[in-house]
Amino acid sequence: MRLFDLSLRFKMPLWGGGLILATAIALSGSFAVQAWDNLNEDILRNAQELGRITAHSLFPVMLHDDMWKAFEIVSSPYAANPEAAATETLTVLDTANRVYVSSRPEEQPVLGELASLGIDYDLLNGELPLAADAGIFVRDARDAQHIYVAIPIANGGVRLGTLLVTYNKSLHRERFLLLLKRTAWITLLALAVLLPITAYWGHRMMQPMRLVTGRISRIGIGELEPLDPFFYPYRDEMGMLFLAYEEMVSKLREKAEFEKEVVKSERMAAVGRLSASIAHEINNPLGGMLNAISTLRRHGPPDPLTQRTVSLLERGLSQIRETVAALLIQTKVKNRPLTPNDFEDIRILVTPAANKQDTRIGWSVALPAAVSLPATLLRQVLINLMLNAIAAAGQGGRLEVCAQIGGNQFVLMVENDGKALLPEQLNRLFEPFTRFSEQGHGLGLWICYTIVNQLGGTIGAESNLGLTRFTVIIPLDPAHDASAQDLPD
Amino acid sequence: MSKLLKLALLWLWLLASSVQAQTANEPEKIRFAITPAVLNDQHAFLAEWRSYLEDRLKRPVEFVQRDRYRDAMDLLQQQKVDFAWICDYPYVVLKNEVRLLAVALNQGRPTYRASLIVPARDNRTRSISDLKGAVFAYADPYSNTGYLSPRYEIKQGGEDPSAFFKRTFFTWSHRKAIEAVAAGLAQGASVDSYVWDVLNRVRPDITAKTRVVWSSKEYGFPPIVAHRNVSNPDFVQMQTVLMNMKNDPQGKALLGRLYLDGFIAGSPALYDGVAEMMRMFGEL
Numbered sequence: 001m002r003l004f005d006l007s008l009r010f011k012m013p014l015w016g017g018g019l020i021l022a023t024a025i026a027l028s029g030s031f032a033v034q035a036w037d038n039l040n041e042d043i044l045r046n047a048q049e050l051g052r053i054t055a056h057s058l059f060p061v062m063l064h065d066d067m068w069k070a071f072e073i074v075s076s077p078y079a080a081n082p083e084a085a086a087t088e089t090l091t092v093l094d095t096a097n098r099v100y101v102s103s104r105p106e107e108q109p110v111l112g113e114l115a116s117l118g119i120d121y122d123l124l125n126g127e128l129p130l131a132a133d134a135g136i137f138v139r140d141a142r143d144a145q146h147i148y149v150a151i152p153i154a155n156g157g158v159r160l161g162t163l164l165v166t167y168n169k170s171l172h173r174e175r176f177l178l179l180l181k182r183t184a185w186i187t188l189l190a191l192a193v194l195l196p197i198t199a200y201w202g203h204r205m206m207q208p209m210r211l212v213t214g215r216i217s218r219i220g221i222g223e224l225e226p227l228d229p230f231f232y233p234y235r236d237e238m239g240m241l242f243l244a245y246e247e248m249v250s251k252l253r254e255k256a257e258f259e260k261e262v263v264k265s266e267r268m269a270a271v272g273r274l275s276a277s278i279a280h281e282i283n284n285p286l287g288g289m290l291n292a293i294s295t296l297r298r299h300g301p302p303d304p305l306t307q308r309t310v311s312l313l314e315r316g317l318s319q320i321r322e323t324v325a326a327l328l329i330q331t332k333v334k335n336r337p338l339t340p341n342d343f344e345d346i347r348i349l350v351t352p353a354a355n356k357q358d359t360r361i362g363w364s365v366a367l368p369a370a371v372s373l374p375a376t377l378l379r380q381v382l383i384n385l386m387l388n389a390i391a392a393a394g395q396g397g398r399l400e401v402c403a404q405i406g407g408n409q410f411v412l413m414v415e416n417d418g419k420a421l422l423p424e425q426l427n428r429l430f431e432p433f434t435r436f437s438e439q440g441h442g443l444g445l446w447i448c449y450t451i452v453n454q455l456g457g458t459i460g461a462e463s464n465l466g467l468t469r470f471t472v473i474i475p476l477d478p479a480h481d482a483s484a485q486d487l488p489d
Numbered sequence: 490m491s492k493l494l495k496l497a498l499l500w501l502w503l504l505a506s507s508v509q510a511q512t513a514n515e516p517e518k519i520r521f522a523i524t525p526a527v528l529n530d531q532h533a534f535l536a537e538w539r540s541y542l543e544d545r546l547k548r549p550v551e552f553v554q555r556d557r558y559r560d561a562m563d564l565l566q567q568q569k570v571d572f573a574w575i576c577d578y579p580y581v582v583l584k585n586e587v588r589l590l591a592v593a594l595n596q597g598r599p600t601y602r603a604s605l606i607v608p609a610r611d612n613r614t615r616s617i618s619d620l621k622g623a624v625f626a627y628a629d630p631y632s633n634t635g636y637l638s639p640r641y642e643i644k645q646g647g648e649d650p651s652a653f654f655k656r657t658f659f660t661w662s663h664r665k666a667i668e669a670v671a672a673g674l675a676q677g678a679s680v681d682s683y684v685w686d687v688l689n690r691v692r693p694d695i696t697a698k699t700r701v702v703w704s705s706k707e708y709g710f711p712p713i714v715a716h717r718n719v720s721n722p723d724f725v726q727m728q729t730v731l732m733n734m735k736n737d738p739q740g741k742a743l744l745g746r747l748y749l750d751g752f753i754a755g756s757p758a759l760y761d762g763v764a765e766m767m768r769m770f771g772e773l
Contacts, residue, residue, distance in 0.1 A: 067658035068626070068665060071674050106608075106673035110624045110656050 008209065012202030017195045024187040028180075035179055040140075043147060043172060047088075047165040048136055050077060051151040055163040058092060058153050062160040067101055067110070074103045087171040091164040092153070097125055100161055114164075124148055124164075132159040145169055208232040212245055224249050224256075265453075268430060272450060275432055279327040282320065290317050326443045327432070335374035338410075340367045342375050343382070343403060350386045359393045362400040371410055372476060377451045378412075384444040385414040385470050392418035392468060405476070410457075412472040421463035429461050448472075518549040519727070522561045522573035525629070525662035534746050541743060545730040556661045558631035565716055572727060574713045578633035581763045581773075587714035590724065591731045592755030593747075595683045595710050599755055602682040603634035603705035605642075606670050609698050614677065616703050617642050625654040626666045626675035633763050635663055638705050639679035641766040664688060671698035683710070687748045709759030713752070728754065 006014075054073060061069045070092055078085030091108055092100040099117075102108035108117055115125040128150055129137055137150040147167040153160045208231060215225055226249060232242050297310045343365045354361055382401075389399045393416040400415040421429070430449035433442045452459040457474030519542075523535065535552050542550045553570050555561040558579045564570045566586060573587075580587065592599040607614045614620060617639060628635025640650035658675075660666045663684035669675040682704060689696040713731065715724050734740030735751030744751060767773045 065658075067656075068660040068669060068674075071669070071672070075672070101674065110674065 007206070009203055009206040012205060013195065013199040016198035016202065017191065020191060020194050020198070021187075024190060028183045028187055031183065032176075032180055036176055039172060039176060043167055044138065044140065044149070047147065047149040047167050048138075048151070050088075050090075051136070051149050051163050051165040054090060055151040055153045058163060059155045059160060062092070062100065062153060070101045071105070074101060078103055083171075087168040089164075089166040089168075091166065093128075093162040093164060095130070095159065095161055097128065097130075097162070120144065120146055120148070124150075128162060130159070130162075132157050134159075205238075208238050208242065212241055215245065219249075219252070224253055264427075268449065268453075271431060275327045279324040283324050283328065286317060286321055286324065290314070290321065293317065323443070326447055335376050337370040338367070338373045338375040338378050339370055340365060342379050343367070343401075346379055346382050346386065347401075349383065350390065353387065354390050354399065357390070357394065358396045359390050360398050362398065365401070365403045367403055367405065371405065373410055373455065373474060377455070381448045381451050381472060382412065382414075384448050385412075385472075388444060389414050389416040389418075389468075389470070392416045394418050408476050410472075410474045410476060412474075413469060415467060415469040417466055418468060420465060421461065421468055426461055426463060430459065516548045518551055519546065519572065519723070520551045520553055520570040522553045522555060522564050522570040522575070524555055524558055524561045524573070524575050525664070531746070534743070538743055541734075541739060542730060545733075546726060558629050562631065565714070568716055568718060570716075571719050571723070572713060572715050574711060576629070576632050576634075576711045577709050577760050577763050578637050578767075579631045580712050580714055581760050581767060582631070583714070584757070587716055588719075588724065589712050589755055589757050590715045590728050591713045591752040592759065593710050593713075593752055594750040595748075596686075597750055598707070599710050599753055599759060600707035601634070601710050602707055603638035603679050604682045604685050604701045605639070605677065605679050605703040605705075606667065606685065606699040607677045607702050608670055608673055609700045611676065611700065614702050617677070617679075618646050618648075620677040621648070621653055622655045623676035624656045624658075624674070626669040626678035627657055627659050628663045628666045628678075628680060629659060629661055632663070632681075633708055633766075634681045634705070635666060635679055637763065637766050637770075638708075641769060642705070644769060667699055668695060671695050677702075681711075683748075690748065706762065708762050709755070712755060712760075 004011075054077075057073055058070055061073060074090040074092060077090070078088070085103070088103075089108070090103040092102065093114055094100045097114040099108050099110055099112045099114070101110060113125075114128075115122045124139060127137070127139065129135075129152075132152070132154050134152050136152075137148075139148040139150075145168065147169060149165040149167075151163045151165070153163055211227065211231065215227060218225065227242055227245055229242060229246065232238055293310055293314045297307065297314070300306060300310065347361070347363065351361070386399070386401065390397075393399050398417045400413070402411075402413040402415075404411055430445045432446035449459055452472055452474060455474045457472060459470065459472045461468065461470050463469075521542075535554075539550050539552055553564060555564065558576055561570075561573050561575055562579050562583060565573050565575075565583060572590065575583075580589070595601050605617055607620070625639075627639070630636055643650040643653045658669075660669050660678075663681040666675070666678040666680050667685060667688055670678045685696060685699075685701065715727065731752040732754065734744055764773055
């Protein structure tokens, strides 16, 4: 696994930590450089300050050749501070650059030649300006171990010698390293505090992202799970992603619904075409056969066996014709428009059936005088739906019929409170010869479907707990006029 | 404003004159010069000793501290002080002007020696003659053990004391001479054996950096002297008080702090050795 393939959950804190580290290093770096310069400057300034004051008090002492007093003066800065004594040396030189007195008498003995004190001092011996009015001389080579500051011990144009302040840089380095170490610790401490915060933040930030990622990756296998919008209620990019996911899922769900509908209607159309062509093929010889039987009964031998057989054939063929007729619905026929009276007729027709099992019928029909829809066909639809509903409602059930015109559409709803339909029943409800009840040939809803479909409308069923509703919507648009519809013949 | 100032000045004058009147009534103050012959930097000790003396003498006592023997000698000669604790060498110098009042007992004897010391790391030097061409610390030009005695030893060795060392300097006290050797500033010094012993007890860290190479014969311990003009009763009173110190607990405690055993009247003959050395340098 490559670093860049890591989960953002880890990458974010890693990058964050990296940034913090880089910032800390950059800041500490500049701080360190600054501190180094300041330290250097401080040392140089202190050395000059100390040198100037000491040189001033040394003049009268040297004038009286009070060597012990001179020693007390040069060693007094270090009497209380042994640490300074380890890094700093005050050397008083006479005019011949010999040691008059030094704060380190053992290393720099009295009357020792400056040149003999060490290689650095040897170099310095040639460089020291010896004029009475010479200024402060500083030697601070970057790679050298020591800083040298030479201050003339002079007054009124008389020079008695030179005060040499030697500073060892090693302690300076040590102090600087200590400073660096401290800075490093502070940085580490800051990291120890900031990294868990970054990790937590990254984790928190990535949680909704991971959720969305997980959901999207499951879309491929057809799982359209919704996201709880309360999980991420903010309106930032992540919130937008949540909303977009929601939208996408609802679109996908609609599409799936639509595809299901398309498949279903295609199946229905195929079934319709098949049944119509079969009905047609049966219908043609059937007419001839019925004619022949009618002739045989009227003019054939009158023996009772023949008559009985013929009657049997006639009844059978009639049943076939009825069935076939049911499959061959003719909407092409010009028809009178639908009126409220048609509804009243149907109500009267089905009331006996309802009464038989104490089914109450709720009726709310609000229609204008004439609706430009073929009355016969709609009567057929209504009667089928109502009889089905009465049957479904059962003993003491309830039935609700509602018809109205809304927005250039004829809307008919038939509800009952009988046993709910199962999902698989709902799925194949309108197909012919699918029997969900013992009575009937299973063509009633098929007929309704065919009629409504041919009128350019839709018929649907929904069944919730305790309520099953059939809804028929037919547009009143003249373009979808029944006369314009083609029927398979 | 000027009236107020006049009033204030008048008041001040009255105050001053009353103070003067008071002091006039009090017994005369005794002035006592202290030099680095003994430890002159123990200020707390001196304050206590002063109040002890005042208590016994029933007179105010003032200690006048001087770092250089010459200054103390001047004070004596000019009668600015009545008594002084000086070195034996100044005593011999001023013999005609002062009287020997008391001599302290150092380890039971009224004597001390000159100790030749070198830095502890110098394990080569055996005597002062090994220090030829060295840097040498003297205590004071009027010190016996810190100046006269080492020069005497050099001269005894047939050398010229003024050219014997490469460089010499004065530290103006025995203690500082010991410090100069301990610090390595001087390669040798001749110091008061009593001061070295006391310092060895008080600051063994300093004396540990030095090594005593050689000790001289005994000399009379730095004496307490009185100017010849000090009245006899005053002289006797002071002498008695000092000599009685070892007999009372407070005085004994004070002596203990100086690591001394007491005071005796002493004899000028104790200092004949110094006189002899001075004669050699033509000073007597």
